[in-house]
Amino acid sequence: MDVFQKCRDFERANEVKASGLYPYFVPLGGHVGAEMEIDGHGIIMLGSNNYLGLTDNPYVMEKAAEAIKRYGTGCTGSRFLNGTLDLHIELENRLAEFLGRERVITFSTGFQANLGVIATLAGRDDIIYVDRSVHASIIDGARMSFARVQKYRHNDIDQLRHMLGKHGDHGALIVTDGVFSMEGDLADVPGLTKAARDFGARLMVDDAHGVGTMGEHGRGTAEHFDCEQEVDILVGTFSKSFACIGGFAAGPEDVIDYIMHTARPMIFSASLPPAAVATVLATLDILENEPSLLKKTHRVAERARKGLSELGFNVGNSVAPIIPIIVGEEMLTFRFWKELFNEGVFTNPVISPAVPPDGALLRTSYMATHTDEMIDRAVDIFETVGKRLGLI
Numbered sequence: 001m002d003v004f005q006k007c008r009d010f011e012r013a014n015e016v017k018a019s020g021l022y023p024y025f026v027p028l029g030g031h032v033g034a035e036m037e038i039d040g041h042g043i044i045m046l047g048s049n050n051y052l053g054l055t056d057n058p059y060v061m062e063k064a065a066e067a068i069k070r071y072g073t074g075c076t077g078s079r080f081l082n083g084t085l086d087l088h089i090e091l092e093n094r095l096a097e098f099l100g101r102e103r104v105i106t107f108s109t110g111f112q113a114n115l116g117v118i119a120t121l122a123g124r125d126d127i128i129y130v131d132r133s134v135h136a137s138i139i140d141g142a143r144m145s146f147a148r149v150q151k152y153r154h155n156d157i158d159q160l161r162h163m164l165g166k167h168g169d170h171g172a173l174i175v176t177d178g179v180f181s182m183e184g185d186l187a188d189v190p191g192l193t194k195a196a197r198d199f200g201a202r203l204m205v206d207d208a209h210g211v212g213t214m215g216e217h218g219r220g221t222a223e224h225f226d227c228e229q230e231v232d233i234l235v236g237t238f239s240k241s242f243a244c245i246g247g248f249a250a251g252p253e254d255v256i257d258y259i260m261h262t263a264r265p266m267i268f269s270a271s272l273p274p275a276a277v278a279t280v281l282a283t284l285d286i287l288e289n290e291p292s293l294l295k296k297t298h299r300v301a302e303r304a305r306k307g308l309s310e311l312g313f314n315v316g317n318s319v320a321p322i323i324p325i326i327v328g329e330e331m332l333t334f335r336f337w338k339e340l341f342n343e344g345v346f347t348n349p350v351i352s353p354a355v356p357p358d359g360a361l362l363r364t365s366y367m368a369t370h371t372d373e374m375i376d377r378a379v380d381i382f383e384t385v386g387k388r389l390g391l392i
């Protein structure tokens, strides 16, 4: 059969478009801030991962512009051969110091970091244990590795321990999100570190949403639980709190050295452009010097969480500045999204396979730059639309 046939048979997006509720690829015409204009009307942005609100911070933008002037727009080659700037090394050293890790290596996206680390560390003879709710890039990294993959129920450490009890002579790598990306709940990192220790496995935590939001200094979910040194490898991204794009892996010197010399998604892909590296360095300056920003993000999210749960919405078990509003049915979720959008609130509808088929939800996320007034206005709009649709 023609490999194009599936494209021609693909009707799902057109059906949603025909219903007038299509919520994807919405073009944004300006800075991604707490409140912005879309299609000529003001909208409160509850759909961005810009947790610290730094994407349009004047200091950060200035540093990015300076880097373009000094280094140009791109490196046009991979870190391995001709795409390493002194700026990349500076960032890796700064991050290693910030995170209290021996060494850091950067990738051009967080997705690539997961592919690179997992497929480098695990191979045919190994077993990778993943939480059922992990990010797609972890699943793809595990597939790329050719290792056997075993999924344990979400945060079910007993089931994981049962599985680990059978790994025998195979190498074992446990991989989890730190903050789960769709629902904002946390992995039981202390339980995972203990399981790893008890059964001779290694633990990798992808804390894309946790670094910059969790822990007193923003070092992530393991800092929050006070067990940082028991996590073997920490992976993260610059596409959320760090207001840019890129990814990193942090861990022991010899492990990172091996990853640098073998991870195909890094070796065979161009390096982070200078403006991106300078952006991340500037956001690190801010994160280190203004810890109040992190607390502000949580205060904003707490205000929204309280408002939404008092209205009777099902907001799951979120702890991070991500709050899901669980709806269940897909088309109802799209309608909810559309009516909120029309009334002035931007959210993200999330459907299967990112969540289970009957678990469609609106993902909302919060920034240090949201004001109380914006949050209260958004909650009022949720109330109006929620009542209109019979959700509360």
Ligand SMILES: Cc1ncc(COP(=O)(O)O)c(C=O)c1O
Pocket: 109, 110, 111, 112, 114, 135, 137, 177, 181, 206, 208, 209, 237, 238, 239, 245, 246, 247
């Ligand atoms: C948990 C998690 N890991 C990895 C990624 C990929 O990050 P990036 O956008 O840097 O490719 C994401 C992004 O959505 C994520 O949520």
